[in-house]
Amino acid sequence: MEKNDYKSKILNTLSDSASGLTITEISSKAKIHRNTVSKYLGILEAEELVNKKDIGAARLYYSKKRKFIRKKLVNNFIQALLYALKSKLPNKEDLCKEVGLKILDHFEFSLGDPYRKEIEKLRKNSDTKAFLKLFREFYNSFDFFQDDIDISILELYQNKVLYRIKNSEYLDNTDDFIYFFYVVCGITEGIYLRNLDIKVICNVEDIHLSSKKEESHIDISLEIQS
Numbered sequence: 587m588e589k590n591d592y593k594s595k596i597l598n599t600l601s602d603s604a605s606g607l608t609i610t611e612i613s614s615k616a617k618i619h620r621n622t623v624s625k626y627l628g629i630l631e632a633e634e635l636v637n638k639k640d641i642g643a644a645r646l647y648y649s650k651k652r653k654f655i656r657k658k659l660v661n662n663f664i665q666a667l668l669y670a671l672k673s674k675l676p677n678k679e680d681l682c683k684e685v686g687l688k689i690l691d692h693f694e695f696s697l698g699d700p701y702r703k704e705i706e707k708l709r710k711n712s713d714t715k716a717f718l719k720l721f722r723e724f725y726n727s728f729d730f731f732q733d734d735i736d737i738s739i740l741e742l743y744q745n746k747v748l749y750r751i752k753n754s755e756y757l758d759n760t761d762d763f764i765y766f767f768y769v770v771c772g773i774t775e776g777i778y779l780r781n782l783d784i785k786v787i788c789n790v791e792d793i794h795l796s797s798k799k800e801e802s803h804i805d806i807s808l809e810i811q812s
Contacts, residue, residue, distance in 0.1 A: 592618060592626045597635060597649050606639065606646030608700060641723050642704035661755050668756070668763045679768045679790070686772020695777055705782060714810060718747035721808050746809040748791060757802040759795055767804055774808070785811040 599616045600607060609627065613620040627647055630636040637648045675681065701723075708717040722737045732755050741748040751757075756766040771788040778784045792805040 592622060593630060593635075596623060596626055596630065597651065600636065600647060600649035601651060603648075605701065606648045608644055608646060612647065639723065641700045642707070642720070644700035644704065646700055664766070665756065665763050668765045672762060672765050679765070682765045682768035683772035683775070686769040686774075687776045689769070689773060690776040690780060695773070709782075709784075714744055715742055715747075718742060718745075718808060718810070721747060722749065740805060745812075746807060748805055748807050750803050750805050752803045753799070754802075754804070757795065757799070757804060759797040759802070761793065761795060764793060764804075767806065771806065787811060 595616045595618060596612060599612055607615070609620050609623050612618070612627075613623045616623070627636060627638075631638065635650055637650060639646050639648070671678075671682075704720060705717070708720060711717070719739065719742065722739065732753075735754055736752040738750050738752075739747060740750050751767075756763040767790050771790060774788040775786055778786045787807075787809045789807050789809075790804060791807050794801070794803050796802045
């Protein structure tokens with residue numbers, strides 16, 4: 587098989603996965619030896635066609651080219667919808683969380699096996715802080731077409747963590763799109779409860795908007811309920 591054939595086959599395999607794949611999974615799906623997969627993933631990373639992320643002991647790879655979705659068009663539509671909702675329904679943040687929960691009735695977010703395995707492993711561990719830390723990667727897996735979103739931990743307690751999110755498509759020098767994060771809080775609560783049988787409370791704690799995108803951020807908390 588030619589070099590470009592390997593690259594195309596790996597990229598096509600990754601493009602079909604929303605939650606990323608390990609080298610072993612790529613090898614199995616593409617029917618290419620894992621050593622060859624590893625070699626060409628390195629090339630594709632250097633060419634900025636592939637991203638990677640470590641989830642516990644697993645390393646997941648993602649194609650930067652997504653099938654079926656015109657990323658810019660989808661983001662512009664979501665932004666327009668958020669703007670319209672905020673204009674017509676001001677001060678309805680709690681309603682947006684309810685909308686996020688309701689979205690899960692008709693839209694399924696695939697966790698992917700590495701996430702599930704890592705979460706299940708941590709659930710057997712009494713250290714809830716390790717579990718809360720994983721949310722940073724968990725949230726990134728539902729990046730909503732934002733490949734370069736930046737999430738950092740501000741505070742970490744036994745049952746609660748506070749994250750700061752920066753470099754988001756929905757953070758601007760106005761709050762036109764801010765309802766997005768309330769919707770996502772509702773989605774997050776629903777995903778944990780419906781898929782993992784874990785009750786969590788996810789809230790927007792602080793919003794800072796700036797004319798400089800790199801200075802804008804939003805702080806979101808996640809608290810495990812007993």
